[in-house]
Amino acid sequence: MRKFAMIGIAFLLFVSIAYAGVLSYYGKIVGNVNVQGPIFYADFSQNKLLINTKPSQSQSVSFSDSESKFIFSDDIGGVSFNYKIKCEFSLKVWSDSENQILRLYCRYYDTSWHDLCYVDVTVSKTPTVITTSCNSGLTSITNVHRFGYRFEGQSVENVKYYIESNSDGDTRFQLDKVS
């Protein structure tokens, strides 16, 4: 209740200071909105990360343990993220043998590519949607043009990894702030 009272007082202060002329308000609506961090969806059919848009079709890719798969977004114009970023990964993944390690990278591009953070996941032979997250140590990143999602095989055996992007948006990562 105190919070609401404080918001009310702040609003009244705002109104009293901003008002300077003859326009008066005759209708008012108040409400709350939660804004979440952007979501970057993998779309292997276009070989890119879509910002806040799920792919329209399914497409899977494969790569071996010695390879990696990297996709990135369009240019978002050089914006600054003034918070400590947490990358919340999701991916639909499987491999041709059990318990294989796959490393997920959350990356950004300013004038070159940087890793925000990475995390390892264990992959089975059954297609599974895995979720995990990692935290960046940076308190802010500036002049960001693109975000990237990198999948890197960590197995020492000869293993093939499969990742699917689909219209459910199973393969993605979302930015959040580290609480």
Place this chain on the structure above:
Amino acid sequence: MKKLILFALFALLIIPALAKAQLVCDETSYPFRQCQVIKEFTDVVAGNPTEAELNFVYKGASWAPLVVRINVSSQGYTFSENDFIGYGLLTTKAINTPVSMNIPLKCVLPPVSFEQTGDNFASPLPNNFTLYCYNETFYIVMPASNNTLKLTLVPNVALIPSQFNFTVELMTDIGVPTIEPEINITNGFGNLSINPPYEKLEFYFNESQNLTVKTLVYSSIFYKKVPKERPFSLIFFDFRNSTPFDGTVQVRYYFDPDEIERNGWDKNNIRFYWLDESTGNWYLVDSGVKDNYVWANLTHFSLYGVFTSLYYPPVQQQIIYGGGTTNYYYNVTNVTQNITQPVEKTVVERYVEKAVCGNGICEVGESCSNCPQDCKCPNGYQCQEGICLPTPVCGNGYCEKGETPDNCPEDCKVTTTTTLPTGITGRIVSIATNPIVAWSIATIIIAVALVFAFKRKIF
């Protein structure tokens, strides 16, 4: 006990529905009424748009300006200028004619000035983000219209994930100014010619000083409230944009005696009132009538209205209302500021309830066709079937009455669609709540539940 649990569950289900955010309109005053929220801003992913949709009715007879102020705040959040972008679309439809317009609104950050009204909105407070949404045409709400306003906000993709509090205000002018002069006061005196040969305004400051008084003069305003004892307005002066002055000033408004007589108003009962915006009421100013002017001693600049009552000749009259007849006696020589109260109240209430043509207020039931003196169309507009419509200007982007695809193809395309930035469909999750309504309803339901429980001796 089972009933109580069921009741509590039911209450939990209905509280959020009842407590949805509502658009509150000041129903006692013009111009915007019957406000409804069709769609609220909802939870959103940064970079995606969130939309709100509102309906309101405007019953005035002149085109009204609309400025929408959107204020965003969040505890402990420091905003930057790119945190949100916004835009809007006003669909204004005439109530009685098949005329409709889609008018796009652009949203800008303050400081912003509106030369049409003289408003100058400064930067918001720290930790607040404010947008002013308007159209360059400014007067965009059609007379006697149903209106739908769609507002879209797009949080910057880099916005720090948080909860934000939104306030959306529909703002409009108090009226359409007749003139907007600046009056130069030299050695404590200044004057303004309003409508020769009679109407003028004079300033007599008690201290010799030089200053400039910025004035907006209105013949009528949208504001519906009037002083009950003097419900007929002559003119309005808005001095709120003027700098404060030293001492006191006597303002004299020379009225048109012919207009007073023509309207059946009481010349001796004309007085100045000032509008207290915090209460929305008019308050009598120290004022009186001498010859053909009304004087008022002012100590500050504000929004002033000049009001009077009807003139009653000193003879027996019959006022007929309802099904009966009542005799009242008047003596005009006794008419002062405290004119006979019981009579005055009865008469005033009768007139306030009904539209009175000629009282300077464009009321429900009046239009520019049946009462042009109250509902006159502003410059550039013409009265058509009771609505002030803009004089058609081919090439202004609006397919106006009188324009067709043949005589003005650039305005009247066969398929008219308003192009707005399209966004990605966002996730719609939450319900914005009105804490006061929610608190009230929850208290009532808890009280009922407790009474029920005690009656059943559950505790």
